[in-house]
Amino acid sequence: MVYILDPIFQLLVLAGAFAAVHLLASSKSFIFIAHTVLFASLTAVLIAQGIEPYSTAQHPDGTWKTVFYGAAKATWWIGGALMLVSSVRLFLIFEGRPREGRLVQDLIAGLIYIGASLSIIAYVFNVPVGTLIATSGVVAVILGLALQSTLSDVFSGVALNLGRPYSVGDWIVLDTGVQGRVVETNWRATHLLNATNDLVVIPNSALAKSLLVNQSSPDETHGVTLSVRVLTTRTPMQIQQVFDTILLGGKRALRDPPPLVTLGEMDGQSIIVELAFRVADAGQIIAAKNETLDLIFRHLRAEGLDLATNVLSNDLIQVAPNKLGNAxxxxxxxxxxxxxxxxxxxxxxxxxxxxxxxxxxxxxxxxxxxxxxxxxxxxxxxxxxxxxxxxxxxxxxxxxxxxxxxxxxxxxxxxxxxxxxxxxxxxxxxxxxxxxxxxxxxxxxxxxxxxxxxxxxxxxxxxxxxxxxxxxxxxxxxxxxxxxxxxxxxxxxxxxx
CATH class of the missing domain: 2.60.120.10 (Jelly Rolls)
Known part of the structure; x- marks a missing residue:
């Protein structure tokens, strides 16, 4: 039982407990409580042995004791960092904005780990942090130039996460013509699933510079418009009534707001009819257009109406009358x-x-x-x-x-x-x-x-x-x-x- 009182054994047990809690526990509250208890126990063990983790004092009397003192100090700083990070994960919450909350938590956690690393360098290895920072500044410039593209993507990802022009599940369209539903967004890139079910990966830096249209905001519904030219073999009001009936037959068009038929430019032979309706989401646009075109063909054929087309000279081409016969x-x-x-x-x-x-x-x-x-x-x-x-x-x-x-x-x-x-x-x-x-x-x-x-x-x-x-x-x-x-x-x- 004597080995239980051995400070080296106690240090190893506490370090193992920290690692086990950090890797295996899933509840944030349990992790925070466990880290706090373990950190307090670790502090008590070190103080009892006369070790001050925040002191640069060295212990030259014996190589193994020097190693133990250094390991003990490093473990204390790491344990403190884990306790602070677990408190950040537990208490720093953005209500209704989990992405922003996660981003801020990651940034603060990164600062805590950087601070713990610098403290270990200063108090364990007795290296002047100021000199190290000055030296690392040159290295940072070199790395920054080498990683310019990557850093641009990372900072663009931070800006996009804070600005929230889109969320996972939204359908977005870029000025380059690329469009799709957002399935993942991270520090480096945004992943889209397009209409042909292909995965499109867009660097955040390119996305931040693009003109972006979010077709799922402020809601999932999306407007669809179609324009057709019909021969004026009936009065405009009769033609409008036919197209009102056509829109009634659509299964994908939403009923609220109601679909709209607008009569446009008319000449001596034809009139332009514009149809406008909304669908539940952008993914149904193509299917809704195909369905509506099929309905237009069937209803016009049933009503004896005909489509007309324009050529480059603006001369009207009249389609042969759409009659099924006299009998x-x-x-x-x-x-x-x-x-x-x-x-x-x-x-x-x-x-x-x-x-x-x-x-x-x-x-x-x-x-x-x-x-x-x-x-x-x-x-x-x-x-x-x-x-x-x-x-x-x-x-x-x-x-x-x-x-x-x-x-x-x-x-x-x-x-x-x-x-x-x-x-x-x-x-x-x-x-x-x-x-x-x-x-x-x-x-x-x-x-x-x-x-x-x-x-x-x-x-x-x-x-x-x-x-x-x-x-x-x-x-x-x-x-x-x-x-x-x-x-x-x-x-x-x-x-x-």
Whole structure:
């Protein structure tokens, strides 16, 4: 038990305890308390041995004792530095600004460690600190010139962290055209994830000099604008109403603030229509633009309107009128042909679907189909926009929006299933109904069409489920749907062994 009273043993135990607490403990309060207790114990041990850590007095009586005294003083200064740093980590907090708090903590901790290092040099090795600082100034100049680029990045990183022009998760655009979502920022560089999912590393010095646009501030929403030129085959107000309906069909455009249609320059043949809306975040801009362009094409085609273009001479090129034909059968034929599940049909087979096609018109706000109904027909939107909503208690959950060329009722007709929500007209809607008799005639002629319809419906159901529930159905689901279609229409079941 005598070795427990040995000051060398006590010093080694305390030094080991400091290292263990610093490396293994996770709670800031526990680290601070442990460091304080250990530092007080270390001070008591040194004072009891007559060692003054803050004194330059030397102890020449024995090499090992001199080494012990020097190690003891160095351990005391390091222990004091650890105690001060742990207090800084615990008590220096910037409410709501963790990045700035961490930065200031790192700077103060660095100063504490520098001070402890200079104290060890002065009180342990008895080297004049003033002379050392003067000598190190020359070295610092040389290093500064050699590390000019790195130091520029570091100080730019300090300025960016204090100024906070962006945060992790923000989408930023630079004047060089580089853009992306911030995924990491440190002393040296800022890391962006761009639209193609590539990592872009930008030095902080370059970022600090760039014109920067933060598209996530003051909020995540971002504005999108599109401009199209339309032939004036109708009055400007009628054209505006068509584009109001087009924006109703967008699934990515936010409803608050509402999308805006502005009529611009008009000449004798065309008018410019400008669309403006907001999306939830900058990452949806491309998808929202693509969706809107698709809706513009489908609605203008359904309404008989045409786009116009300009050439360099400013002479207007008039596109051939977008008419589907004079006879209703031609309109029906083109509308049904556009459905993916019937794209492979020949013209004579398509006639089976269009022979007994019926047309229905619904005013704005009308209920087209109630929730839970098994539809006996397949209904195709010819004009207007409808919304599919599910009632859950007192709340309504929007599942989908339907525009010209979209269809519904396939669950009841082809699978014997109920509609997941009620369908309501957001604008005046025209719908064409395909009866079960027409589909039955086609399937009797081409039983293999059940497999193609099954694959199309499975893909659509998977997409809807992924949007509303985040789930994906198994790969064999198309075969299951095709089997159900064959059962309902009493078709021959193929042998899939």
């Amino acid at each position: 209703n059968t031609t309109v029906h034929h083109e509308l049904i042909r556009a459905l993916p599940m019937f794209a492979a049909l020949a013209d004579d087979e398509l006639k089976f679907l269009t022979e007994d096609l019926s047309k229905r018109n619904y005013p704005r706000g009308a209920e087209i189909m109630p929730q839970g109904k098994k539809s006996p027909t397949l209904m195709v939107i010819a004009q207007g926009v409808a919304v599919v909503e599910r009632e859950s208690g007192d709340a309504k959950i929007e599942l989908n929006r339907l525009s010209p060329g979209d269809f519904f009722g396939e669950r009841g007709l082809l699978m014997g299933a109920e509609e997941p929500g009620f369908i309501r007209a957001l604008s005046p809607v025209t719908v064409y109904e395909i009866s079960s008799n027409g589909i039955a005639r086609v399937l009797r002629e081409r039983a293999d069409l059940a497999d193609e319809i099954g694959a199309t419906l499975a893909a659509r159901l998977n997409a809807e489920a992924a949007l509303s529930e985040g789930t994906v159905f198994p790969a064999h689901r198309p075969l299951t749907i095709a089997h159900r279609i064959r059962q309902l229409f009493q078709l021959h079941q193929p042998d899939r062994r």
